[in-house]
Amino acid sequence: MRTASRLIRCLEDGEEDARSAMKYLFPFTGRAHVVGITGSPGAGKSTLLDGLVESRRKIGNNIGVLAVDPTSPFTGGAILGDRIRMQRHAEDPGVFVRSLATRGALGGLSKAVGDAVHIMDVMGKDMIFVETVGTGQQEIDIINHSHTVVVVLIPGMGDGIQAIKAGIMEIADIFVINKADRPGTSKLHRELKALLDLAAPTSFHNGWRPPIIQVEDAFKPEPFGKSIQELSDTIDKHYQSLQEHECLRSRLHRKAETELKEAMQVCIMDTIFEGLISSGEEEMMINEILNKKSDPYSLAKGMAERLLKKHH
Template sequence: MPVNVQDTVDRILGGNVRTAAKLIRDIDDGIASSREVLKALYPYTGRAYVIGISGFPGVGKSTLADQMIEAYRKAGKSLGVLAVDPTSPFSGGAILGDRVRMQRHGTDPEVFIRSLATRGYFGGLTRSTRNVIDVLDAMGKDIILVETVGVGQDEVDIVTTAHTTIIVLIPGMGDDIQAIKAGILEVADIFVINKSDREGLKKTVRELEGMLAMSAPRGSEEKWLPPIVTAEAIRNRGVPELLSEIETHKAFLFSGGKRHLKEHLRKRALGELIDTIKESVVTEIVQELENSETFEQMIDDVVEKRTDPFTLCDQLLAERFKQDL
């Protein structure tokens, strides 16, 4: 059944949960009609504040997000929550572990929770995450929480999506911190050391402070220096302090004639444009390949080592762009 774009847009702007859920499913599945709806919704985006939460599995990201939801609801804020999960190898859908932990908020009409599958997409975010954020934004959500599947050099995508990026660590991660320090120092706006009742808290804080001090740029009075918050999310300790630091970072973004915010928005726009180009070009090329009479022969050539994927890719791209000239 054809999608009535204007009707869908009106329902989304009115906060219709069922319509939003269907649109998000269509976006995640790559349904072509969702693109037209996103075009129409785009002018109504840019009002929500987006918070990214990232960290290794087991550091308590979901528990922290759960407590943040409760705190923001007590403050009267409406929320959209995206849990970016690893893809199930059987169904291709998201494994809903993170969503289950937040299920107590599922009956709250002011909280919209959705899991998205990574489907092998590098960077910690799915290819559709930015689009889904736009849908929740257009719905009128005040805060959008995005929880990603990891942290490291490949997870830097989140920094161009979230206004404030939180990296969650736990005590005793010394070697891991050293291994990922380049990635997290680029990404983090706030560090949370969760499960702070564990042994090694002071050592972890000291190591992190040392890394931050060494990486602090000159003229740092104009730069944001990430604070360190210690927390026990399961006992709701440290969450008020975290929300206070988020507000401080938000004030920083909006300071200086909103210069920092404009820099962030430009990075996000660039990321959205590049993602859209990649998705459109790859989809078009793959569809042409699959409909080609020589497609099976190409695969056989790779299997039989008569060529390799790199050479074949170069040939296909050369032929494809030669056609467009």
């Protein structure tokens, strides 16, 4: 377990050796069901997750949790506090919780998430939960790393227009209205239903219309447990539906495409930048932009021509 945790850390830090280790692990990946949990800050993602972990442990699932919290853009430090809600599983050897800091990634995840999912997969986890940072409307990278996306909403966060906006509302496979004992719940439910009714039936991939699940007060164990069970069953149903309609493949295709792009970025762009920084060229180019001697596009184009030996 410590080896796995250290490997994730080396990948977060961008160690070359750790990346080569992935070569040996990669053939053994692809077994786990990856579930993404996303929603605004304070929506109750970690608490829901804690309930889900408990319910999956009851049926003997081996669980991995990746919890992402933001890195400070100013100091590079981070406070990772998602474990607080999951501490009762800390001593359970069937639950591996790992916190990740975003380290500047903007899509609601950390760049190391894809790799960390693979590592937990190879560890034999049946289900891997990925909890995003508290999201706004646009942090949708989670779809590229999970089979099932759960979007957690809470009542009182805005009117009907918020619901038809693009981005986060489009990526849900399952909607959860959390804290559903609070005022505004039925209104939110109505609006969500209307949003789903408006959508063309063809826009639901393989006929899966995202269900809406209401989860009430987490401090009342009985209704909370019942709602969590419903959510857990729905997550299974969604996976079955993906399998039956052979949609799993298109999701995996999307994941593979993302991973390839990210690896290209690391191996090509980062290498180029490292070279430019150490040769001082990057600083020169920045000064040219500042002094209005050139513009970013011309500089980038010139660089591309030089590096790719292409002349337009």
